Amino acid sequence: MAREPKTNYEKNGVKYYRVTVTLGRDCNGKLIRKEFYGKNKKDAEEKKDQYLNGINEGLNIDFSNVILGNLMRSWLFEIVRISSNIKPASFSRYEGVFRNYIENSLIYNIKLSDLKSIQIQRYYNNLKSIGKSSNSIKYLNKLLKQFFNYCVDEGYMLKNPCSGKRIVIPSDEIVGPQDEEVEYFTDEEVKILVDGLSKHSLKHIILINLGTGMRRGELLALQWDDINFQSKEICIKRSLSKTYLIDEDGSRKKQTIIQTPKNSHSIRTIPFPESLLPLFKELEIKQKKDKLAAGELYVNSDYIFTTAIGNLIDVGNLYNSYASLLKKLNIKHKKFHALRHTYATKLFEQGIPLKTVSQLLGHSNIEITANIYTHVIPKQKVDAVEKLNYMFKSL
Structure with a gap:
């Protein structure tokens, strides 16, 4: 047969x-x-x-008449938004990409049955020509690729126009050997900062950040049970962020939320230097005083960093207070994330291996760490080779 x-x-x-x-x-x-x-x-x-x-x-x-933008909106709000795998901050980014790059765009009204890779490519090229960055276009392509995978699975399309090598992301012009330098505090700036924190409201947040290298959200979401004072270790398992929560009708409301960290490697246990122990003790005492002063207005919680009435720290207020502090101390402004970069840089300068630093920072792989801290690693290599000089003393 x-x-x-x-x-x-x-x-x-x-x-x-x-x-x-x-x-x-x-x-x-x-x-x-x-x-x-x-x-x-x-x-x-x-x-x-x-x-x-x-x-x-x-x-x-009739799948032949399905419009790209209409179906993508339905997919985004009726499927992606309610998925247990999507975090509010991630969905907020997706919704922003859709709103800024799909709605009212050249590709919104294209029929899926007529869509070709070249139309997507022309749209990306046009975005680049009007000043959009390669990273922005790459993120848009990532979202469209997910959407088209859904379309293929559901029978709306035969193949994904963004899969494989069908699309080329327009590259940015190379400005120099490194477009954006990593900001970190020098030893002199660290000394000025530490000396200027003695009575400042951000004293504990900044010093503990310098001593642990946690992400801002991880730091602000810490609870007392996360600290093991005997072993001097911190268990990081949640993160605080301020993001837009978006309803199914597209309405947006900014809100502070607690969620799991950005990836599985971010959930980790890290040691902290013994010199931070008194800071945690001071925080315990401060919270007790705040509770007595606020009385019934105080919001009880297990969080370590709270306001005078027990609320979570507002990210916007934190940034404003931090910027004012740097200005007062005559330190050139650096992002709050520079505290984390300073922690990593100082570890490298002390000869700590790349893999160890990567694990402490919670990066998903050591390549990420190596790419970020290129300003330190070359010096490490030079210092390592210099240690071979002992072999040539007789020359």
Whole structure:
């Protein structure tokens, strides 16, 4: 018995199995036929049956007229938004990309059945020509790729126009050997900063950040149970962020939330220097005094860093107070994240191995750490080679 061929049709160089069904006749008496494509006969038949079942249930959808923007909005708000795998901050970024790059764009009204990779490529090239960065376009492409995967899985499209090497992200012009330097505090600036913190409200946050290198959100989400004072270790398992929470109708409201850290490697246990122990003790005493002073207005919680009435620290207020402090101390302004960079830089300067620093920082791989701290690693290599001088003392 002859075997059934796996494919029987080729389109744009790709082989498929095609089945055809007659749906009736149009007003001119012409037969209405619809084709279904699959990786093999079974796959194509399943798509055909799904479509016919939809007709029987009154769900006849003509995929040929589905508009990219309309379906992407439905996918984003009705599927992605309610997924247990999506964090509010991530969805806020997705919604922002859709709002800024898909709505009212050149590609919004394109029919999925007509969409080709070259149309996406031209759109990206146009974005680059009006000043959008490669990173912005790359993030847009990442979201579109996820959406088109959904479209392929649901039968709206035969293939993903953003998959493989079909799309090239326009590159930024190379300004120099390093477009953006990592900001960190010098030893002199650290001394000025530490000396100027004795009675400042940010004393504990800044000093503990310098001694642990935690991300801002990880630091502000710390609870007392996360600290092991005997082993001098901190368990990092949550993060605070201020982001837009978006309803299904697209309305946006900014809110402070607590969530799990950005990746699985961020959930970690790190040691802290013994010199930080008195700071935690001072914080305990301060919270008790705040509670007595606020009385019934005080909000009880297990968080370490709180306001005078027990609320979580507002990120915007933290940044404003931090910027004012640097200005008062005549230190050139650096992002709050520079405290974390300072921690890592000083570890490298003390000869701590790359892998260890990467694990302490909670990076997903050491390549990320190496790429960020290129300003320190070359000096480490020079210092390491200099240690071989002992072999040549007799020369």
